[in-house]
Amino acid sequence: MNDEHPGDPTPPIPTSSSAGDDSPAGADAPARDPRPRARVTRHSRRHRVRRRRLITIAAILGLVAVAVAVAGIGLAAQSDDALRGPQAAVTTAPGDGVTVAGSAPSTGPAAGAPSTAANTTTTVAPGPPHVLTVKTDPKKAHLTVHLSDGTTLEGTTPFKKTVPGGRITLTLSATGRNDATRELNLNKDRAVTVLLDPKGLLHRSIGRFTTGSNPKQVAFTPDGREIWASLLGGHGLQVFDRGGAKLDDITLGTKGGAVEVIFTRDGTTAYASQMETASVFEIDRVNRKVLRQLPTKGVWTKVLILSPDEKTLYAANWSSNDVSEIDLATGTVLRRIPTVATPRGLYITPDGARMYVAGYDNGEIQRIDLSTGKGKVLLKTGGAMRHMVGNAEGTRLYADDMAKDVVFVVDLATDAVTQLAKTDEKPNTIDLTPDGRVLYVSCRGENGSSYYLPGPEWGSVVAIDAESGRVLDAMVGGNQCTGLDVSPDGKMLAFSDFLDNKVRLYAIPPTQTLLDGDGGRATTHLADILKN
Numbered sequence: 001m002n003d004e005h006p007g008d009p010t011p012p013i014p015t016s017s018s019a020g021d022d023s024p025a026g027a028d029a030p031a032r033d034p035r036p037r038a039r040v041t042r043h044s045r046r047h048r049v050r051r052r053r054l055i056t057i058a059a060i061l062g063l064v065a066v067a068v069a070v071a072g073i074g075l076a077a078q079s080d081d082a083l084r085g086p087q088a089a090v091t092t093a094p095g096d097g098v099t100v101a102g103s104a105p106s107t108g109p110a111a112g113a114p115s116t117a118a119n120t121t122t123t124v125a126p127g128p129p130h131v132l133t134v135k136t137d138p139k140k141a142h143l144t145v146h147l148s149d150g151t152t153l154e155g156t157t158p159f160k161k162t163v164p165g166g167r168i169t170l171t172l173s174a175t176g177r178n179d180a181t182r183e184l185n186l187n188k189d190r191a192v193t194v195l196l197d198p199k200g201l202l203h204r205s206i207g208r209f210t211t212g213s214n215p216k217q218v219a220f221t222p223d224g225r226e227i228w229a230s231l232l233g234g235h236g237l238q239v240f241d242r243g244g245a246k247l248d249d250i251t252l253g254t255k256g257g258a259v260e261v262i263f264t265r266d267g268t269t270a271y272a273s274q275m276e277t278a279s280v281f282e283i284d285r286v287n288r289k290v291l292r293q294l295p296t297k298g299v300w301t302k303v304l305i306l307s308p309d310e311k312t313l314y315a316a317n318w319s320s321n322d323v324s325e326i327d328l329a330t331g332t333v334l335r336r337i338p339t340v341a342t343p344r345g346l347y348i349t350p351d352g353a354r355m356y357v358a359g360y361d362n363g364e365i366q367r368i369d370l371s372t373g374k375g376k377v378l379l380k381t382g383g384a385m386r387h388m389v390g391n392a393e394g395t396r397l398y399a400d401d402m403a404k405d406v407v408f409v410v411d412l413a414t415d416a417v418t419q420l421a422k423t424d425e426k427p428n429t430i431d432l433t434p435d436g437r438v439l440y441v442s443c444r445g446e447n448g449s450s451y452y453l454p455g456p457e458w459g460s461v462v463a464i465d466a467e468s469g470r471v472l473d474a475m476v477g478g479n480q481c482t483g484l485d486v487s488p489d490g491k492m493l494a495f496s497d498f499l500d501n502k503v504r505l506y507a508i509p510p511t512q513t514l515l516d517g518d519g520g521r522a523t524t525h526l527a528d529i530l531k532n
Helices: 037-078 511-515
Strands: 099-101 127-139 142-146 152-158 158-172 180-186 188-196 205-211 215-220 226-231 236-241 246-251 261-263 269-275 279-284 290-293 303-307 312-317 322-327 331-340 343-348 354-359 364-369 375-380 385-390 396-401 408-410 415-420 427-432 438-443 459-465 471-476 481-484 492-497 504-506
Touching: 037 427, 127 142, 127 180, 127 511, 152 158, 152 188, 158 188, 180 492, 188 205, 215 492, 226 269, 236 269, 269 303, 269 481, 279 303, 290 438, 303 343, 312 343, 322 343, 343 385, 354 415, 396 427, 408 427, 438 492, 459 481, 459 511, 471 511
Parallel strands: 127 188, 215 481
Antiparallel strands: 099 152, 127 158, 142 152, 142 158, 158 180, 205 504, 215 226, 226 236, 236 246, 261 269, 269 279, 279 290, 303 312, 312 322, 322 331, 343 354, 354 364, 354 385, 364 375, 385 396, 396 408, 408 415, 427 438, 438 459, 438 481, 459 471, 481 492, 492 504
């Protein structure tokens, strides 16, 4: 049996006169047997039979080894099937904006090049050609397409050409913008839009997507896989995957939209507030079905928060100046706790003993003893205190004043309040990274003639050192940046452009990168906020 034709019969056994050194009659064979010829003949026959058996077994084992090797190669190649196929040529016409650069890799090292493994680049023949469309914001960026065989294509965005398939890398550059790199598998026609960030920005744009009317809040699910948007001017809620593809719509009756949405720690249940009906909708997060509608018995319900044991829900009632305490086992309102005027932001200490309230009308921070319901005002600025967020350790509480453009910090051990940082115009939602070191603040910008009309400024988001108050970086958004959330893993930031019906996604760099980043665009972004 041989490797080329597995079905062929076993080849003849070499005779002693033609055997090589590996045969029994070779150099290591014993001397001629002095016994009678007949005995020697019987021994030779037995020896030949034994040799045939050994050769047959060896041949079978060889075929098994070859089969295993071939199977291994096939398995290793399965994930790269898109890279296989004949090399495709690229045809360009004069003036089409595309230039073929580079050449096919040579079979050996270039003259004078060191022949070390470190200088060796692995290349793969491109696959069948596909249409590649690349757009950028802003337009007219320089594009280099790095093909799998080491050659490149040059062009300018918007770019649309048929190019060799396979795994390719796109590099883009434009004046005043950070360079961008994207990798993709061109195993079919693909269209890519790349957002080129302003030069010096430490965060990286990774996507934008459209929502329904007036996304008031955006919130990642506890597993980080979904983004929920509450639509103040819409039907309720919309659910998107982490990349911005819409998964579902959740209708909250017919009388209003949604203000805020929160989740239980295990992510099984969501709660969404509705101002018009002064109620809270309890939603099965997995199948996205409304389980029940809980009346708050207050007026114009907005912000929600769960008790640490998640048995009680607290809902801030903007117009009745109180907070509803709802028993989730029965759905009944246990009491309505009086607060400062127009309560909005809420925070409960990890031990469940105290609640803090942000009073919008007079810029107040109020502490309430939940056992007695009695409150004490810790700060009154005369501004408009809006949102609150505490660190994981329960030692620091942050609150932003929308009228004073300031973030305050409360020492929860002493209730001492100090100013942490100045922000851009009209700060809205705030959130912390999981390590508690970076505070993100969405800023609406100057209003127009009405809350529902665009103003003379774009909105923005500032990243602030939660310890020192230093601004670490800043992103310019669209009209009225409002809702904001940091993903549970701390790697992604989502915020909404309220009047544009849009959500923007950014990659968050490591905390140390922000701390060492010389402020990123903390100052330079201010020139981009004013609309032309």
